[in-house]
Amino acid sequence: MLNEPQVLSRTSRVDADASPTHRMVTAAALAGTAALIGIGGLIAPPNDGQAAGLYDAASSAPGRLTVEAVVITISSILLVVGVIGAARVVRGRGRRLAWAAALFGVMGALGHVAYATFSLITIKIVDASPSRAAALETLDSINSDAAIGLLVMPLIVAYALSVVLLPIAFYRRRLAPLWVVGLAGTAFVLEVVAPGDVPAAAAVKYALAVATAAALAWRIAQLSDTEWRNPETIGWT
Template sequence: MRNEPQALSATSPVDTHASHAHRIVTAAALAGSAMLVGIGGLIAPPNDGQATGLYDVASSAPGRLTVEAVVLVISSILLVVGVIGAARVVRGRGRRLAWAAALFGVMGALGHVAYATFSLITIQVVDAAPDRAAAIETLDSINGDAAIGLLVMPLVVAYGLSVILLPIAFYRRRLVPLWVVGLAGVAFVLEVVAPGGVLAVLGLKYALGAAAGLALGWRITQLSNSEWRNPETIDLT
């Protein structure tokens, strides 16, 4: 951590401690959310998203689905704290991108909570159904609801946009080097075009996303308390 400028030595200890706590919490939330998303994705049993696949994973691995859901909810809470706190750091160039990333991050958090809720509901549907056919019919009805496509899926996509836009905003403000954007960009491309059932691809995607989140979080920890309170004074040299 950098020493506080002498000109700000009159800042009260309470303000200094609050700034330090807010900065560290923001950094930890941003990095922690990215890591937990990866952990949740690797814990989740693979499925094709269709009713039959959902039935199979809910009946064979309900514990993994439950753990994934809990991890996603925790990561979503951290994501909201992290992206809003990180966005306030970007002033001037990149400011609009940063707040767009924060908005998409909040939307993505809602999408992840919705996905986690659906996973828990799937387990209950399978447990309550009298047989496999009845469970698949119910799951197919839920899965085919227009609200899934019109509301939930855009929220899930918003998370990916947040992952790539926040590093770009930091780069435009000259807060991080271009390679951080590269990490997030490759993770985003893999999310869009790579096969979802290949464990190596999943691991690489989540590792790159987590690395980008860690890089942003680390940069935030390098700010002084005075820079955190007044982001326009951040030394970019």
């Protein structure tokens, strides 16, 4: 009885804009972005990110690179919707981690758009260059540009951080089990240490990321309308 006024005060703060449709869109976006990133990564021809690898990929499979760029761009839109919607669910313990994950997710979306744009530019560079040597020189100069390292690469890393921080935030709020954090952590480790031109490692990494996102999306979809509108009441009886 002593806690009843606190519960009532919490449930009275209804977010009128948080509809059931919003909940399902958030869940679908969260799972969809991970799936599309995995699909895009598997569609693209393997390369190590160096000039020679980029040239070979763009010259041998420009269509696959183009499709990957389109898929990654769509996934970036879903990523913003998904991480922001998921972060609002976490109140109390894990709240700061959740909003940090949302921030990193938005940054990661920007990084993915930059990556997709660079893929399309690479195709044009290869097509327009008079020789392989000329194309390699141009690509190498872009890769070695300090601005790329200082601006774009942190955005790419930010996505990986969001993949880890959001499950941790859900776990701290008791919205997800510890094994979900383990999936995300393993995917992060593979992102850091696994070579980018090894298809098997990439497939495992993407599968783990999809499984993580699907678990969080399922938890969001299972929330009641009241819990979605009033996330601070989740777990209250």
